[in-house]
Amino acid sequence: MENNQQHDESVVGHIAPASMYVSIWAVLMAFTAITVFAATIELHVFNIVVALLIATIKGTLVVLFFMHLRYSPKLTMVTVVASIFFLFILFGLTMTDYLSRGWLTSAGH
């Protein structure tokens, strides 16, 4: 009994049940099948919207459970949110430039 307690104390980090990993795997496989099926339906511009929405659900599951973000310190969560924030600054500022080119000249010329 005392040995068991010592063993528990020496374990660092959270151990999730194997069934959780298998459940997440099953959901990820199901969404992969759904996204391939969705690609056979004509949704015009929404094909990519649906595909990216499913990818984001899958990505969130991978980060939260496979990468243990759910069981990690808040500092790790801040790191992940910061990376997404800066990624969108990169996309946002780049696209405000490229998408708005010609807006000012087209009216005058």
Place this chain on the structure above:
Amino acid sequence: MATSDIQVAEHALQHHFADMEQQRETSTFGMWMFLLTEIMFFGGLFCVYLVYRAAYYTAFVEGSQKMNIWLGATNTAVLICSSLTMALGVRAAQMAKPKLMIALLLITILFGLGFLGIKGIEYHEHWVNHEFPGPNFHFVTGDPEHPATDAQHTEIYFSLYWAMTGLHALHMIIGVGLVLWIVLAGMRGAFTPHYYNPVENVGLYWHFVDLVWIYLFPLLYLISKKHGG
């Protein structure tokens, strides 16, 4: 504190950490900081993709129709399976089951090599179809009755396809090497439930590479409705 605990602590705890938990959290945080730079690394390519896709949408749709969606979907499934065996491998390390960890990580390596093999088949198809950017690039649609309306700019799509999947494949090759390193260290008995930081961090790397593919698949293969097979 029991004698065995002191021995383990002397073996694995670096002097500048208060305890094993702090050491593990610091190590994992460092790995996340590295992955943040990796996100910005891939982010540059995703940004180029976004700019050119906005400029030459028709060419991107026509280029993406040449992707083999079944091989792409199979590879997505292969990577998800590899992430499961990786996650269970880390769990086995946490639970002091080194043999189970080694077995699960070897399966992860097999899935990783399977992914690279399938990717190689796709690369070969594109290569023989002259869909590699350069002097021999030549684009024709799969359907002779509907010739490409913007064949010229499909070369930009294929440049990004090769660059993005190529960088991803390079990460896969590095990942296979890292998992192999963990397997070899595991055989020497390097990891305990007390100390498994390298297993956890290589796991984070592996899941990150899976995550990149989860976005590459829709962006390169599923831009629009698939025509035919």
